[in-house]
Amino acid sequence: MAAMQIGMIGLGKMGGNMAERLRRAGHDVVGYDRNPESSDVSSLDELVQRLQAPRVVWVMVPAGAPTRATIDQLCEALSPGDIVVDGGNSHYLDDKKHADQLGARDIGFVDVGVSGGVWGLQNGYALMVGGDADAVGRLMPIFESLKPEGEDGFVHAGTVGAGHFAKMVHNGIEYGIMQAFAEGWELLEATDIVTDVPGAFKSWRTGTVIRSWLLDLLVRALDQDPDLSELKGYAEDSGEGRWTVQAAVDHAVPLPAITAALYARFSSRQEDSPAMKMVAALRNQFGGHAVASVEGQHTKGADAPGADVTPPIDGH
Ligand SMILES: NC(=O)C1=CN([C@@H]2O[C@H](COP(=O)(O)OP(=O)(O)OC[C@H]3O[C@@H](n4cnc5c(N)ncnc54)[C@H](O)[C@@H]3O)[C@@H](O)[C@H]2O)C=CC1
Numbered sequence: 001m002a003a004m005q006i007g008m009i010g011l012g013k014m015g016g017n018m019a020e021r022l023r024r025a026g027h028d029v030v031g032y033d034r035n036p037e038s039s040d041v042s043s044l045d046e047l048v049q050r051l052q053a054p055r056v057v058w059v060m061v062p063a064g065a066p067t068r069a070t071i072d073q074l075c076e077a078l079s080p081g082d083i084v085v086d087g088g089n090s091h092y093l094d095d096k097k098h099a100d101q102l103g104a105r106d107i108g109f110v111d112v113g114v115s116g117g118v119w120g121l122q123n124g125y126a127l128m129v130g131g132d133a134d135a136v137g138r139l140m141p142i143f144e145s146l147k148p149e150g151e152d153g154f155v156h157a158g159t160v161g162a163g164h165f166a167k168m169v170h171n172g173i174e175y176g177i178m179q180a181f182a183e184g185w186e187l188l189e190a191t192d193i194v195t196d197v198p199g200a201f202k203s204w205r206t207g208t209v210i211r212s213w214l215l216d217l218l219v220r221a222l223d224q225d226p227d228l229s230e231l232k233g234y235a236e237d238s239g240e241g242r243w244t245v246q247a248a249v250d251h252a253v254p255l256p257a258i259t260a261a262l263y264a265r266f267s268s269r270q271e272d273s274p275a276m277k278m279v280a281a282l283r284n285q286f287g288g289h290a291v292a293s294v295e296g297q298h299t300k301g302a303d304a305p306g307a308d309v310t311p312p313i314d315g316h
């Protein structure tokens with residue numbers, strides 16, 4: 001596979017390792033990051049000057065405003081025949097705008113959904129590519145070096161936007177799988193029935209229907225902190241999950257599992273649940289059911305006749 005020259009913008013957890021994987025494969029990589037400590041050049045303009053035309057520049061910065069600003073700058077600095085690759089987790093609807101903006105100057109655009117996280121340097125990166133066949137063909141030596149060894153780990157998913165749409169759905173699935181593992185773990189931990197919870201997860205790594213890399217990573221996390229006591233039950237999201245749900249609404253496709261997983265993250269960020277306060281207040285209003293006060297005590301409803309503590313639920 002022919003060695004190429006490529007500019008990499010954004011040398012963080014992803015771009016830094018991707019640049020290193022490309023260098024190990026023999027490519028000439030010039031990296032630019034706004035953080036001078038990790039950058040090979042002092043500005044985006046210097047990066048462009050260091051590259052020989054026709055240039056390839058891979059953008060690997062946070063999605064949204066940083067990616068848009070970088071593509072605006074590249075549109076000014078690059079020349080006809082060059083190609084810009086957006087490998088960040090950008091919204092798929094941004095891709096058409098970027099392709100049109102760059103295309104007006106005869107600069108090509110390819111969107112790539114990248115998966116592999118901080119393990120990609122050693123394992124390779126799965127790539128989901130959107131763009132026209134000529135541009136994608138020119139980039140194949142780069143893709144071949146980034147992807148994992150073997151047949152899988154690469155798809156030319158369609159025209160511009162298809163790469164990021166595929167990655168968005170991938171991440172939606174990621175939300176659902178993680179949530180299912182997390183809920184299973186909570187149930188096992190909440191009961192005394194299985195006495196070796198980490199052992200149960202370990203045993204599932206081989207031969208089971210649910211063996212997977214996420215399961216391997218779950219086992220690794222429990223090895224490091226067996227009951228996750230060092231963590232708070234708080235999970236951020238960076239956009240892909242909500243965009244998956246938004247796309248599902250736009251196309252009237254039911255995604256109950258992925259949607260629930262997204263909402264579970266929102267719930268994790270609440271110290272208390274305003275909605276559940278209202279549910280408690282309404283139960284108290286109509287049924288005189290006990291509520292938990294902010295002091296943590298169960299109290300009777302002030303005006304409800306005969307309000308008392310809810311009896312235990314008999315599940316059988
Ligand atoms: N971390 C992950 O597991 C994955 C991340 N991604 C996506 O890859 C992109 C990069 O993510 P990470 O490397 O994890 O983030 P990061 O925060 O580790 O790195 C981002 C880098 O971009 C630099 N940067 C930000 N704005 C810049 C600008 N205008 N010009 C030059 N450099 C700039 C920052 O200084 C930083 O070094 C994001 O779009 C992210 O959503 C995609 C797949 C997996």
Ligand SMILES: O=C(CO)[C@H](O)[C@H](O)COP(=O)(O)O
Pocket residue numbers: 089114115116117171174236237238239240241
């Ligand atoms: O793309 C990824 C993994 O495939 C990134 O790690 C992404 O940040 C995960 O999404 P979120 O931050 O919403 O959990």
